[in-house]
Amino acid sequence: MDEKRNIALFAPATGVPEWEALQEPLLKGNLISGAKVEAFEREFARKHRVRYAIATNNGTSSLHLILVALGIQEGDEVIISAFSWVSVINVVLYCGATPVLVDINPDTFNLDIQEVANQISKRTKAIVVGHSFGLCADLKAIAALAPEIPIIEDATCAIGSQYGYNYAGSIGIAGAFSFHSRQIITTGDGGMVTTNDEQLAEKIMALRNHGASLSVAQQRLGPKPYLTPSFNLLGFDYLLSDLQAAIGLIQLQKLDDLLSFRQYWAEYYYQQLKDLPWLKLPRVPEGYTHSWQKYVCCVNEEISPLSRNQMMEFLQTQGISTRPANLAIHTLTYNQIRFGFEEGDYPVARDCALNSLVIPLHNRMQSDDFEYVVKKLRQV
Numbered sequence: 001m002d003e004k005r006n007i008a009l010f011a012p013a014t015g016v017p018e019w020e021a022l023q024e025p026l027l028k029g030n031l032i033s034g035a036k037v038e039a040f041e042r043e044f045a046r047k048h049r050v051r052y053a054i055a056t057n058n059g060t061s062s063l064h065l066i067l068v069a070l071g072i073q074e075g076d077e078v079i080i081s082a083f084s085w086v087s088v089i090n091v092v093l094y095c096g097a098t099p100v101l102v103d104i105n106p107d108t109f110n111l112d113i114q115e116v117a118n119q120i121s122k123r124t125k126a127i128v129v130g131h132s133f134g135l136c137a138d139l140k141a142i143a144a145l146a147p148e149i150p151i152i153e154d155a156t157c158a159i160g161s162q163y164g165y166n167y168a169g170s171i172g173i174a175g176a177f178s179f180h181s182r183q184i185i186t187t188g189d190g191g192m193v194t195t196n197d198e199q200l201a202e203k204i205m206a207l208r209n210h211g212a213s214l215s216v217a218q219q220r221l222g223p224k225p226y227l228t229p230s231f232n233l234l235g236f237d238y239l240l241s242d243l244q245a246a247i248g249l250i251q252l253q254k255l256d257d258l259l260s261f262r263q264y265w266a267e268y269y270y271q272q273l274k275d276l277p278w279l280k281l282p283r284v285p286e287g288y289t290h291s292w293q294k295y296v297c298c299v300n301e302e303i304s305p306l307s308r309n310q311m312m313e314f315l316q317t318q319g320i321s322t323r324p325a326n327l328a329i330h331t332l333t334y335n336q337i338r339f340g341f342e343e344g345d346y347p348v349a350r351d352c353a354l355n356s357l358v359i360p361l362h363n364r365m366q367s368d369d370f371e372y373v374v375k376k377l378r379q380v
């Protein structure tokens with residue numbers, strides 16, 4: 001327990017079952033998007049209680065596909081969080097639309113509802129609502145502001161998170177998921193779009209495959225070999241492979257166990273660290289189920305013995321990886337140059353980028369790893 005450890009911040013919960021699942025597509029030579037992808041989509045849709053799940057090659061392309069399918073274009077405004085991953089603003093820019101940043105609530109890291117209300121205009125064509133680090137945003141409150149504006153759920157970090165009875169990704173017009181290896185379940189890289197809207201689903205299926213109006217399965221198995229798809233849309237090459245889907249199917253079976261483990265150890269962290277006055281711990285509001293994709297604390301530097309950065313350095317010397325939780329989008333150089341943002345424009349996002357501290361919580365950790373993290377944090 002006293003011995004120095006090497007605790008990663010993230011680690012995929014992959015192993016022998018995923019390795020074995022790769023044998024079938026490899027031995028049969030079925031590597032590209034096909035039967036495994038279809039099975040993965042079916043299982044994903046069933047689990048999330050949605051009509052359609054459409055596999056993609058990552059979370060960024062999932063978000064991009066939804067925006068394109070909704071017809072977002074130049075002249076439109078899309079509301080996004082000021083505290084997020086860079087790809088969220090990028091996909092809005094890919095569409096030629098205007099990103100409208102909104103500051104966050106420091107207790108949940110999700111959109112500040114009042115700020116959303118202030119930013120809605122006649123040009124607002126969509127709101128991208130992130131479920132930060134596995135805690136759902138208050139979707140009902142956001143929808144109530146302007147029921148006609150489509151809500152796109154950025155559920156990239158929120159597989160298994162629940163808003164009441166409903167899963168993240170099943171409530172808005174569409175949801176985007178990521179299976180990057182930092183996520184709770186992974187296919188190496190990969191993504192999924194969920195929706196209950198048939199027209200949107202059909203469009204996204206075509207758009208992810210170069211705009212082809214025949215599915216990949218139809219193209220390969222159709223009785224008319226001379227039949228080529230019609231390319232009515234300007235599409236993309238955003239397909240997931242059968243190799244990745246074979247891994248995804250196994251990962252999905254593990255999901256509930258992975259979540260229970262995370263919930264157990266998140267509660268452990270809370271009980272062990274709650275008396276440290278300088279460390280603000282994440283809390284889960286009534287009616288929400290957190291998936292704990294990340295365990296995000298905030299350091300109160302006014303009373304903390306070390307600054308946040310000194311603390312990260314200290315923990316690194318002890319073999320514990322940490323990171324800031326996310327980016328303050330308006331402080332990124334490209335965005336500052338393009339939009340002339342000032343540091344203080346989104347003060348909560350800026351402060352969270354400077355104060356947040358993600359500590360390790362993943363499914364490869366053992367109980368003594370968690371005890372070690374607690375011990376070292378208490379030593380600070």
Ligand SMILES: Cc1ncc(COP(=O)(O)O)c(C=O)c1O
Binds near residue numbers: 058059178191
């Ligand atoms: C909030 C958020 N949105 C979107 C993405 C993009 O997902 P991907 O890395 O699969 O493209 C990420 C990635 O971590 C994210 O954190």
